[in-house]
Amino acid sequence: MERQSSFEFDTVxxxxxxxxxxxxxxADIGIRDGKIAALGANLPSAKHEIDVMGRVVTPGGVDAHxxxxxxxxxxxxxxxxxxTGSRAAACGGTTTIxxxxxxxxxxxxxxxxxxxxxxxxxxxxxxxxxxMIVTDPTEVLLKTELPHLIxxxxxxxxxxxxxxxxKLDDFQILDLLAVARQSGAMAMVHAENSDCIEWLTRxxxxxxxxxxxxxxxxxxxxxxREATHRAIALAELIDxxxxxxxxxxxxxxxxxxxxxxxxxxxxxxxxPQYLFLTADDLGIDDxxxxxxCVCSPPPRDRQNQEVIWNAINEGxxxxxxxDHAPFxxxxxxxxxxxxxEQPFRxxxxxxxxxxxxxxxxxxxxxxxxxxxxxxFVQLTATGPAKAYGLHPRKGAxxxxxxxxLVIWDERAKTIANxxxxxxxxxxxxxxxxxxAWPGLTMSRGKVVWDGESFTGExxxxxxxxxxxxxxxxxxxxxxxxxFFDEV
Numbered sequence: 001m002e003r004q005s006s007f008e009f010d011t012v013x014x015x016x017x018x019x020x021x022x023x024x025x026x027a028d029i030g031i032r033d034g035k036i037a038a039l040g041a042n043l044p045s046a047k048h049e050i051d052v053m054g055r056v057v058t059p060g061g062v063d064a065h066x067x068x069x070x071x072x073x074x075x076x077x078x079x080x081x082x083x084t085g086s087r088a089a090a091c092g093g094t095t096t097i098x099x100x101x102x103x104x105x106x107x108x109x110x111x112x113x114x115x116x117x118x119x120x121x122x123x124x125x126x127x128x129x130x131x132m133i134v135t136d137p138t139e140v141l142l143k144t145e146l147p148h149l150i151x152x153x154x155x156x157x158x159x160x161x162x163x164x165x166x167k168l169d170d171f172q173i174l175d176l177l178a179v180a181r182q183s184g185a186m187a188m189v190h191a192e193n194s195d196c197i198e199w200l201t202r203x204x205x206x207x208x209x210x211x212x213x214x215x216x217x218x219x220x221x222x223x224x225r226e227a228t229h230r231a232i233a234l235a236e237l238i239d240x241x242x243x244x245x246x247x248x249x250x251x252x253x254x255x256x257x258x259x260x261x262x263x264x265x266x267x268x269x270x271x272p273q274y275l276f277l278t279a280d281d282l283g284i285d286d287x288x289x290x291x292x293c294v295c296s297p298p299p300r301d302r303q304n305q306e307v308i309w310n311a312i313n314e315g316x317x318x319x320x321x322x323d324h325a326p327f328x329x330x331x332x333x334x335x336x337x338x339x340x341e342q343p344f345r346x347x348x349x350x351x352x353x354x355x356x357x358x359x360x361x362x363x364x365x366x367x368x369x370x371x372x373x374x375x376f377v378q379l380t381a382t383g384p385a386k387a388y389g390l391h392p393r394k395g396a397x398x399x400x401x402x403x404x405l406v407i408w409d410e411r412a413k414t415i416a417n418x419x420x421x422x423x424x425x426x427x428x429x430x431x432x433x434x435x436a437w438p439g440l441t442m443s444r445g446k447v448v449w450d451g452e453s454f455t456g457e458x459x460x461x462x463x464x465x466x467x468x469x470x471x472x473x474x475x476x477x478x479x480x481x482x483f484f485d486e487v
Contacts, residue, residue, distance in 0.1 A: 009037060009046035011445055013405065016052040019373040020059070020397050021382035029057065031403040034444035039399065050440070052407055058377050060095025060126075060404030060441065061358045062395050064384035065188075065245060065269060065321030067350065068099040069119050076348055077333040079326040079423035082123040083458050085354060088422035090448040090456055092355035093438035095126050095404035096385070096394045096464070100158060102133040105165070109134060109145050113154060117463070124461030125454075126443045127402070129390065131188065132157040135165070137172050146176075147183050153465025155389045156186040158245070161227045162194040162296070173234055181240040184468040186387060188243045188269075191227035191252065192219060192297060201345055210343035212290035213283035216298035218344070224297050225251035232259045232266055241265035241469070243387060246323050248274045248297040249304035253311050260316070267387065267471055269319035272353055272360045273299050274308050277428060291335045293428050294347045295325070309370055312379065318471055319387055320379035322357040325350020326424040352424040356415060362408060363434040389467035402444050409439030409451060421454060 009030040018027050018039070030038035030046065066089075069081040080088070089097050101116035103109045109132060116130060132149065134141070134157050146157070157180075159173055160166035168176070173189075180187040200218040204210065209217070228244055232255060235242040244256060247270045259266040277299035283290030293299065311317060327348045328334035335347055358380055365371040371379075385395025392401050413434040417427045441449035448456030 007047045008032075008044040011048040011050065011403075012043050012046040013057060013407070014043075014049060014051050015054055016057040016407075017054055018057050018397055019377050021374050021378040024373050029397070029405065031445045034403055034446070036397060036399055036401050036403050039397070050407075055410070055439065056373065056408045057397070058373075058406050058408065059381040059395050059397050060406055060443065061089075061093050061380045062096045062098070062384040062390065063089055063094045063322050063324070063354060063357060064098040064319055064388055065271070066097055066099050066324040066354050068097075068324075070100065070102050071104065075333045075338055076327070079328050079334065079352070079425070080324070080354075081423070082120045082128070083125065084421070084423040085324065085326075086123075086125040086128065086461055087454055087456065088355040088420060090126050090441050090443065091421045091438070091454055093358040093406040093441050094354065095441065095443045096128065096390065097126065097354070098129045098131055098384075098388055100133050101130045103135050105136040107136070109141055110149060113149060120463070122459045125448060125456040125458055126461045127394070127464055128461055129388065129464040129466050130154055131388075133166065134159065134176060135168070137168065137175050142175055142179055146179050150183040150185045155184070155466040155468060156188060158188040158190065160190045161231065162190065162192040162197055164194075167194050170230070170234060173231075174238060177235060177238040177240050177242070181238050186241065186243055186469045188245050189231045190246070191224060191231045191244055193223040193227045196223040196226070205343065205345070210345070211283060211286035212288060212294055212344050212347060213279070213286070215294050215344040215347070216279040216282055219296060219298050221249050221251040221300065224248060225255060228252045228255040232256070232264065235266065236264055241267060241471075243267040243269060243319070245269045245321075246271050246274070246297060247308070247317070249300040250307040253307055253316065256316060267318045268316055269321050270308050270312070270317050271321055271323045272357055273323070273351060273428070275305055276360060276364070276432070278302060278305070281428065288341045291347050292329055292426055293351060294335070294344065294349055295323070295351050296349045312365075312371060312375070317379060318383040320357070320361060321384065322353040323350070324352055324354035326352040326422055328423075328425045330425055351428050352422050352426070353428070355420050355422055356427060356429055358406070359413070359434055359437050360429065363436045367410065367435045383471070386470045389469055390464060391470055394464075403442060404444065405442040406438050407440040408436055410436045413437040
């Protein structure tokens with residue numbers, strides 16, 4: 001049977017300034033059956049044509065660190081599920097998300113993954129994959145369950161070094177890193193020293209310093225530095241790459257830079273809150289307003305923002321994620337658990353950011369002259385796609401890649417929560433003046449954001465099975481693998 005029409009392409013984007021992780025060039029983009037079918041000048045006509053008029057077109061964003069609809073102890077509840085979270089992502093230029101299936105202690109990791117599928121199926125508006133969070137590494141999990149899940153496309157898992165209900169000790173971390181090495185998985189590490197945080201928290205509570213601003217006092221940079229150093233040492237012992245998530249400032253950056261200098265495969269991620277927020281956003285007095293910016297690690301200061309910008313430019317970071325962990329300020333299930341102001345220890349950690357991630361970095365990075373367009377693409381799309389085994393299907397503008405694309409409008413935009421599409425009732429970036437916003441987002445050839453309205457639909461998003469990380473060649477000092485192989 002003949003095609004529906006004589007057109008060679010379903011859609012052509014004409015006169016695009018195409019930006020990839022390595023180059024910027026002028027081209028038409030031909031799309032057929034949801035994939036990029038051609039790149040070139042003067043492509044044949046299509047059923048649908050969009051004149052980009054020289055605007056920048058980048059790959060759809062890959063937000064590889066976001067939290068949606070995770071299990072919470074009552075009365076807490078995340079403000080976004082797969083419908084609202086993926087809708088907000090699409091409106092902000094992100095076309096692939098990778099949230100977390102969380103194992104509860106005493107339960108099966110496979111059952112946690114199955115339960116997360118039940119939450120996501122038929123609701124996601126854009127494509128998605130899963131990381132896993134391992135909290136109970138039993139012998140069965142280590143020998144059978146986790147290797148089987150990795151083999152079946154769940155190729156990354158997160159290790160926590162803090163939070164009482166999530167943290168693992170060094171012995172457990174070593175066991176999991178050994179599985180990552182044997183199975184070719186990527187281990188993500190939340191690096192903060194739990195005992196230091198608990199000791200400092202108790203000392204602050206004893207003298208009545210419990211307002212939101214003291215959250216940052218309980219989590220100074222040294223607790224991130226120590227845990228980052230320890231995570232790197234454990235990875236060196238096993239001789240396995242790891243990815244340190246949400247790096248906040250100078251002291252952790254120095255640990256990662258030093259490890260890289262020794263030839264270790266240590267990768268890193270940072271987030272908008274470490275470029276655009278400071279500890280002052282948690283409050284300069286004892287008011288509760290700062291609860292909206294309580295996250296871990298906390299934002300630092302202006303000097304550390306510059307450290308993160310410089311590290312982005314030097315290539316230390318492979319991934320720029322939102323770490324979207326949305327809670328409402330009003331009500332009983334969010335930042336005021338039970339409807340009451342709480343000591344900082346009991347304020348849910350996390351801020352919304354899945355819709356603002358891309359525009360913040362494009363506006364204040366690319367258009368402010370801090371980073372190049374290829375660096376922007378590397379951080380927001382190609383790097384995360386490679387880190388978690390989704391490239392080149394995702395994170396690329398190339399023949400055969402999914403037609404996940406963003407056309408950028410370089411125009412004034414004031415961030416206002418009333419204009420956003422997430423389920424949270426605030427944004428920490430309220431009132432910030434930007435110079436750009438996505439003018440169109442396309443997911444597998446379908447327009448899901450037209451610059452004014454969400455045009456996608458729940459159920460459009462497909463679950464993606466991930467392959468092995470492809471960030472780069474694995475480096476080694478030699479001593480690690482020799483020791484590991486002997487034992």
